[in-house]
Amino acid sequence: MPGDVDDAVRALLLLMPRMVGRVKKIPVPEELRSFPLAPRHLSLLSNLLLDGPMAVNELAARLEVAPTTVSLLIGDLSRMGILERREDETDRRRRIIGIAAERLPAIRDWLAPGAAAWRKALAPLTPDQRRMFVDTLLAYEAAVSGEEQD
Template sequence: MSRLSAGSAADDGKGAGTVDDAVRDLLLLMPRMVGRVKKIPVPEALRSFALAPRHLSLLSYLLFDGPMTVNELAAKLQVAPTTVSLLVGDLSRKGILERRADEADRRRRIIRIAPDQKPSITAWLAPGAAAWRKALAPLTQEQRRLFVDTLLAYEAAVGGEEQG
């Protein structure tokens, strides 16, 4: 019997025991999670904008962390500032984001979610945020950090990147 077809500790209700058990459990879980997340409806006010996952990440940062510059967004998203500029330009033309001059440095632009779009974006992200809060609340701070670090390591490994 191969590792991928071996029985799992989850079959007996005791949870993942070995690394292979955990891998099996996660390979079965991830498609269900992705499927459920995809079923979260885009609010009516945002449906015509054809938003993609890359937009969701950018909007999440602006919603949770507040207005910021293109360079700050690029650092958080781990992409080039030109990529963020293109996304911001696209979302600004659609009226989802606003750019304004930074009071401290008029050459810089601060990006924020347009006030009339904020309720729809909040409603779109709320189910996912509530689910994560419920799942993470029982964990200690160290356990939450380990969980997030593990997901980041998985993402890097799937993407063929080195974890740094």
Template structure:
């Protein structure tokens, strides 16, 4: 397949993919919270990697700690996230999904995880890495105002 043929195919499939993902409605308790893709990434990190600090979240999301702090503050006030003291260092706060919100968020995000597993399972580890690197380069192009 030529690069131009691959680009054509991706230009056709990407809008459909995004449209289908956007049609997965958020759980009832999260509707009206004006959630953006960055919220989904934050929820995914906390579900998959467990509780962490604002600095750790910011590093993994590739955004400023102040941005994460604002998101966490907003979602904590709304009861979606919780902050607790770090037992090892009481000056640090650990962020997690609230017990009340965890089942709904997990159920909401699981179709995406299942779809990625379905798509990636047939690939070798090297092919998976190449696919992810390709998506990251695509994202980086737009982050740099392509």
């Protein structure tokens, strides 16, 4: 186990490329290969897969983007036949977004193993340790992108 910061950095410099390489090798299901899916689409699909259908504003909050951005993504995926929109029975002005039933098995087979792997890795941690892990990854992302706050 890494002891000091440099030992941890060395361990992560070995680990991160392996993790990214393994994720990139996860095959896209045959029925989805023809679609121009980007990482932003996968985040949206993963949230719907984990938590089920939800409103645009809920998706926007989870993805930490504006509702208009989510609406554009939903439009893309709806035109591809990957998402379905339906009226909210309690408020007909709201639309509930879900994965199209015919696409759900392929998306589940593709994305659910990654969520299961995160659950397995995070389950032994306390809530505070999980928060620290996520915060550390967010800090790393910010530092790499040049967006870190001093």
